[in-house]
Amino acid sequence: MIGEASFYGLYLPWIMVLALGALLALWAVRRLLAATGAYRWVWHPALFDMALYLLLLYALSRATSCFQ
Numbered sequence: 001m002i003g004e005a006s007f008y009g010l011y012l013p014w015i016m017v018l019a020l021g022a023l024l025a026l027w028a029v030r031r032l033l034a035a036t037g038a039y040r041w042v043w044h045p046a047l048f049d050m051a052l053y054l055l056l057l058y059a060l061s062r063a064t065s066c067f068q
Contacts, residue, residue, distance in 0.1 A: 018064065022057040029056070 003014040029052060033039055042048045 014064075015061070018060045019057060022053055022060050025056045025060070026053045 004011045005014055005017050006012075026049065030049065039045055039048075
């Protein structure tokens with residue numbers, strides 16, 4: 001996972017770009033789970049959200065590892 005992305009001359013670590021993508025995906029998944037009422041079955045929503053974020057970040061990093 002070594003690499004960088006250039007945005008108008010600003011070099012960012014690739015993991016930062018993936019973290020932003022995972023954050024946007026988490027926002028969408030949280031809205032979906034809240035709309036369906038799935039949070040009623042979650043014991044600790046903050047821990048659930050953190051675990052979900054880490055799973056999304058891992059999935060994005062595995063999905064984009066073939067492009068580097």
